[in-house]
């Protein structure tokens with residue numbers, strides 16, 4: 214275990230623990246093997262950020278150890294880290310704001326909350342939002358974030374601001390800026406430039422990007438044309454809201470005589486790296502386009518329930534469509550959102566077998582989707598990147614390949630995450646964030662949140 218000076222704000226005592234070698238004992242290691250989960254009870258040895266070896270125990274009774282350098286999982290379940298496929302880091306300070314306008318429908322919620330808030334954001338607020346998102350994400354075992362950002366009055370450099378916060382903490386991100394014509398040509402062009410610049414100049418091992426668009430109803434054809442030209446040259450997908458509210462579809466049909474996804478298809482914006490978020494008000498043909506284009510559909514059901522925009526028609530989604538899960542900035546608890554999807558499948562008439570199949574299919578499709586961006590995304594096999602989370606869940610009945618999903622959906626995701634290790638570094642141990650001074654960061658966040666609060670109310 215080496216100690217190096219910490220250059221990042223918020224590290225305790227200005228030192229950071231750089232763990233080179235580590236041992237986790239007595240873990241139910243939920244490895245991904247051939248598109249199934251194969252739990253093994255034993256120890257994980259981590260060296261240089263990778264899983265160096267896995268030692269299976271002959272008994273599933275946890276052993277004790279006096280070695281303080283060992284992380285004793287004590288019979289708890291270890292899985293790959295979680296991924297939030299549709300987050301809005303910029304929304305983090307929007308708590309308890311004095312909202313004055315009408316919030317009676319989706320368009321009014323945008324106008325009187327989100328489109329007012331995003332115009333107020335400066336880069337200090339964006340940084341504070343990212344710090345808050347990082348703390349919440351680690352606590353929820355989320356170490357990979359697909360973010361959809363908006364700060365239209367401070368566009369240039371906003372993605373790097375977020376990227377720096379993620380990189381400093383060791384999290385991975387796929388970032389984009391939501392291009393929209395709602396604030397006029399100049400700001401729309403700045404958004405296009407920010408996406409292009411970030412994609413061309415700021416990709417790194419842990420930070421990737423998509424091309425962000427707000428939604429069909431705020432993007433004109435000439436803007437889609439410009440984005441399409443960029444996509445034709447570069448290997449990049451889009452990240453966009455799709456048919457979240459029925460108004461998106463109505464406006465598109467009225468203005469362009471097409472549904473939003475038909476528009477995107479005609480501009481050749483859909484590919485297997487792309488994410489369309491929500492997808493609630495879709496036609497039969499829209500579902501066919503989703504399937505044929507290979508675009509991934511990211512569900513954000515907590516947000517849909519909150520905005521009262523309806524829920525997707527799950528039965529129309531083909532098996533070959535990649536279904537992802539996001540939080541839409543509502544919170545960082547993606548496990549809760551994954552469970553919410555399961556519950557809504559059941560509520561919409563899926564049998565237990567069909568709902569389980571849907572969730573399992575989604576889990577492995579998510580895994581495949583992430584690997585397009587991070588080839589070394591872990592499966593918890595020997596030689597894989599040492600990204601893993603220890604859940605505070607000790608299986609009360611036998612735990613194996615056959616009944617893993619019953620444990621996962623009713624046990625694991627209902628419990629908090631206890632320990633988080635990313636790239637062989639401990640980010641949280643026994644519910645305590647490691648080398649992060651939460652009190653200090655919280656006061657910085659409040660400083661920016663208070664500024665936003667005062668601007669928002671004026």
Ligand SMILES: [Zn+2]
Nearest residue numbers: 301454490541
């Ligand atoms: Zn969203």
